Amino acid sequence: MSAVVLADLAYWQVSILRVLGLLAAVLLPAGTIVYLFLFKMMSFMQSRLGPMEAGPYGSMQLLAEVGKWLQKEDLFPNGADRRVFAWAPIVVVASTFIMYTVVPFGPDAWFADIPTGIYFALAVSSVSVIGILMAGWASANKYSLMGGLRSAGQLIAYELPLVLAVLGVVIQAGTMNMQGIVEAQRNGEMFGVGFIGNPYIITQFVGFAVFMIAMQAELTQPPFDMPVAESELVAGYMTEYSGFRFLLFFIGEYATAGAFSAIAAVLFLGGWALPGIGFDADIMNLLGPLVMLTKMMLIVFLVMWFRFTYPRFREDQLQIFAWKYLIPVSLVNIAVTAVLKVAF
Amino acid sequence: MTAISERQQRAYIASQAADMRVNVELETEGMTLNIGPQHPATHGTLRIIVKLDGEQVVAADPVPGYMHRGYEKLTEVRTFPQVNSLINRIDWLGSFANEVPFILAAEQLMDVEAPPRAQWIRTLLFELSRIANVTLFLGDMAVQLGAVTPVFYAFRDREYVLNLIESATGGRFHPNFDRIGGLKDDLPKGWIAETKQVMVKVNAFCDELETLLVGNEIFNLRTRGIGVIPPEVALSYGLSGANLRSSGVDWDNRRDTPVGLVYDKLDWKVWTHPDGDSFARYWVRLQEVREAAKMVIQLCDGLPPGPIMAKVPRIIKVPAGEAWVATENPLGEMGYYVVSKGDLVPFRVKIRSASFNNISIVPWLLRGVYVPDVITILASLYFILGDIDR
Numbered sequence: 001m002s003a004v005v006l007a008d009l010a011y012w013q014v015s016i017l018r019v020l021g022l023l024a025a026v027l028l029p030a031g032t033i034v035y036l037f038l039f040k041m042m043s044f045m046q047s048r049l050g051p052m053e054a055g056p057y058g059s060m061q062l063l064a065e066v067g068k069w070l071q072k073e074d075l076f077p078n079g080a081d082r083r084v085f086a087w088a089p090i091v092v093v094a095s096t097f098i099m100y101t102v103v104p105f106g107p108d109a110w111f112a113d114i115p116t117g118i119y120f121a122l123a124v125s126s127v128s129v130i131g132i133l134m135a136g137w138a139s140a141n142k143y144s145l146m147g148g149l150r151s152a153g154q155l156i157a158y159e160l161p162l163v164l165a166v167l168g169v170v171i172q173a174g175t176m177n178m179q180g181i182v183e184a185q186r187n188g189e190m191f192g193v194g195f196i197g198n199p200y201i202i203t204q205f206v207g208f209a210v211f212m213i214a215m216q217a218e219l220t221q222p223p224f225d226m227p228v229a230e231s232e233l234v235a236g237y238m239t240e241y242s243g244f245r246f247l248l249f250f251i252g253e254y255a256t257a258g259a260f261s262a263i264a265a266v267l268f269l270g271g272w273a274l275p276g277i278g279f280d281a282d283i284m285n286l287l288g289p290l291v292m293l294t295k296m297m298l299i300v301f302l303v304m305w306f307r308f309t310y311p312r313f314r315e316d317q318l319q320i321f322a323w324k325y326l327i328p329v330s331l332v333n334i335a336v337t338a339v340l341k342v343a344f
Numbered sequence: 345m346t347a348i349s350e351r352q353q354r355a356y357i358a359s360q361a362a363d364m365r366v367n368v369e370l371e372t373e374g375m376t377l378n379i380g381p382q383h384p385a386t387h388g389t390l391r392i393i394v395k396l397d398g399e400q401v402v403a404a405d406p407v408p409g410y411m412h413r414g415y416e417k418l419t420e421v422r423t424f425p426q427v428n429s430l431i432n433r434i435d436w437l438g439s440f441a442n443e444v445p446f447i448l449a450a451e452q453l454m455d456v457e458a459p460p461r462a463q464w465i466r467t468l469l470f471e472l473s474r475i476a477n478v479t480l481f482l483g484d485m486a487v488q489l490g491a492v493t494p495v496f497y498a499f500r501d502r503e504y505v506l507n508l509i510e511s512a513t514g515g516r517f518h519p520n521f522d523r524i525g526g527l528k529d530d531l532p533k534g535w536i537a538e539t540k541q542v543m544v545k546v547n548a549f550c551d552e553l554e555t556l557l558v559g560n561e562i563f564n565l566r567t568r569g570i571g572v573i574p575p576e577v578a579l580s581y582g583l584s585g586a587n588l589r590s591s592g593v594d595w596d597n598r599r600d601t602p603v604g605l606v607y608d609k610l611d612w613k614v615w616t617h618p619d620g621d622s623f624a625r626y627w628v629r630l631q632e633v634r635e636a637a638k639m640v641i642q643l644c645d646g647l648p649p650g651p652i653m654a655k656v657p658r659i660i661k662v663p664a665g666e667a668w669v670a671t672e673n674p675l676g677e678m679g680y681y682v683v684s685k686g687d688l689v690p691f692r693v694k695i696r697s698a699s700f701n702n703i704s705i706v707p708w709l710l711r712g713v714y715v716p717d718v719i720t721i722l723a724s725l726y727f728i729l730g731d732i733d734r
Contacts, residue, residue, distance in 0.1 A: 046496035312490030
């Protein structure tokens, strides 16, 4: 249906629709994550209520916060590299936006159907490191600099297990296209039982665990929040930011959480597909985004649960964990997956 | 020319060598980082000048004094009962414990002894303020290590204890309840039963933290073997309280120098830990909260009847003389050296607060550690800014 409608439109009209859709896809999950998990779940875990005044049950709190940030002065510290300082948050947010483009939300509800989608998403996710390094360097603050450098070291170390964990899925699905991975899971079967397809969380459980841990680190959430460690580095690379630019970092943090969880939902939880409804059914263009949102929230719930429970690692322990445990485990996972793929 | 001992010479050469190592051997530039006076980890205005080589600390120098309020001098223009309200503000988390040694010193000079019931209630409130103080440490240490949740549990359960203190004394934070010769008031009705219920909650809080933090692998990774203080070093720097006991030194003023309080009538234990690292300091404090809860229940059960105030004149003039009384406060040994010339006001009061000595070990302890460990060590030493700067 929508495919028919889209086909009738001019290229520029489709592009505008896609951009608006992407904005919604980035901002809506980010807002939901902030309200559901950062405001409410965190509060309930810590035996308090969280925001209650703004809107029913505090649901408008985020709007109030955004309004507050927008009103603040656009500060540049003395000695800051102004142009780099100003661009750093935009680079971080841009990488998140580009990551979302390859995530499918339905048979026709996608922004860009790239044949090597997952490869592209993981590649652009590393662009945010550049933004963080820029912020750390340009702030002319020692805490920021240390935060930026820690961040670079951490993100580079955890990129590897992340990619290696995805490789298992790619081997099993036989494609790098995100839509193809969804289809492979939907049409797959476990031991001859094909009723719910074959979500790779079952066959690739090791990969899923490694992916979740590496994702936690990529998002710099505790226990891997060395770059922003608030008790040591004040706020790491974000220390000197305020107002709108801080808001961009803030959106970036939770939108990236949404983007990674969307990718995890596609790779391991079967994406937008529902059992019993045809793969190309038009109704899935409406239901698909809701299914995806549910799965994303499940994954972000796990991330946030760890975040509010664990103390943080030290920098060297964090590197040891990546290089000595996660990477060997994911390499073994790849080897086993490859052997089984050939055998069966 | 001043004589320089061999030890000083060696220390100088070592410090020079440390600077050289930064600049020449590794060809890296050192960085001086000011941790504080405004920094989340110092929960107050302590400034620590840290020389860094990468993330490794080459030298650390604590600069206290940003919150100095001149209490020792202020006491000289206040009458003895007025001083009492002033010294509440030294260690603001366990205020009642600050009053006790001063009052005991004044009583010693006046040759007055508080009636038994007053002594028991004093001990009771003393231990309650220890719980109120140390539970916050137990949560705060977790925050410094990056776990945000335990501190809220600490605030939640500490509130019950503060409510007890408030209903008994009228003040949540600064009771100003102790008087020369006894106490201001007796305990309110129903307070004893409520206290026992709260102690159940305090024990539950300790169990909760034991499973949430002490058993956590990351917490163990971050604290075990970090900031090890050998017993002889701890003694030479004048550490006291849990910081000393976690180095394996079995010393507790409550047991070893009992003055005016009834600890000798209670069944309790001094906890020590042989390791002397940050984990040991956390663990010892956790046990001490439990021990304090145990003591509070015993104190509630054994509270003798009788008056709460001895006979003291209405206008208190303390006879000439000098007295030193030290008690085991939540942060460590706290003592007052009171000199009186037979006036309404003390002639001189020297306050020995625990935190000031406890952070004196910082330059020795921080050398060679990484920046995240600086925070762990500072948190585990547990200082209160008011207690450092007075």
